[in-house]
Amino acid sequence: MSEDTQEDLSADDWASALAEQETAAAPADGMDDWAAALAEQEVADKAAASHAPAAPPKAQIFPNFAAETVAPATNNLDLILDIPVHLTVELGRTKIAIRNLLQLAQGSVVELDGLAGEPMDVLVNGCLIAQGEVVVVNDKFGIRLTDIISPAERLHRINR
Numbered sequence: 619m620s621e622d623t624q625e626d627l628s629a630d631d632w633a634s635a636l637a638e639q640e641t642a643a644a645p646a647d648g649m650d651d652w653a654a655a656l657a658e659q660e661v662a663d664k665a666a667a668s669h670a671p672a673a674p675p676k677a678q679i680f681p682n683f684a685a686e687t688v689a690p691a692t693n694n695l696d697l698i699l700d701i702p703v704h705l706t707v708e709l710g711r712t713k714i715a716i717r718n719l720l721q722l723a724q725g726s727v728v729e730l731d732g733l734a735g736e737p738m739d740v741l742v743n744g745c746l747i748a749q750g751e752v753v754v755v756n757d758k759f760g761i762r763l764t765d766i767i768s769p770a771e772r773l774h775r776i777n778r
Contacts, residue, residue: 703742703743704742704743704744705740705741705742706740706741706742706744707738707739707740707741707750707761708738708739708740708741709730709732709738710730710731710732710738711730711731711732712728712729712730712731714728737749737750737751737764737765738750738751738752738761740761740763745772745776746767746772746775747766747767747772748763748764748765748766748767749763749764749765749767750762750763750764750765751764
């Protein structure tokens with residue numbers, strides 16, 4: 619038994635530990651070295667357990683977010699305001715064979731499926747978010763939004 623363990627034991631514990639150690643050290647009744655070592659280990663474990671300080675409480679691995687107050691939505695929105703997205707205004711679409719595509723030249727007209735005066739689709743990163751009509755502002759094209767797609771409708775369109 620180590621000196622540190624001996625100092626921590628009371629007189630009664632010391633006497634019983636010493637008696638057990640002597641019994642374990644002298645292999646009587648055919649006890650081999652292995653059994654003696656196991657008995658010595660048990661004595662050391664008992665002595666350490668009786669004088670060991672209480673285990674500290676386990677630290678939380680993940681913070682408890684439920685206990686914290688929720689920050690206003692504007693603070694959370696500030697985190698994403700500078701993320702760039704691709705805004706696309708779609709005039710119309712068509713399907714064309716490669717043969718016809720190769721025959722296109724300057725001045726060729728491609729017929730689209732959108733009707734004249736029909737609202738155009740406004741897409742953000744490929745997802746439809748609104749519809750609008752073309753306007754001209756300072757010799758540049760723009761779009762005036764006439765209908766905003768609701769989040770429920772956007773999810774419905776994605777699932778199709």
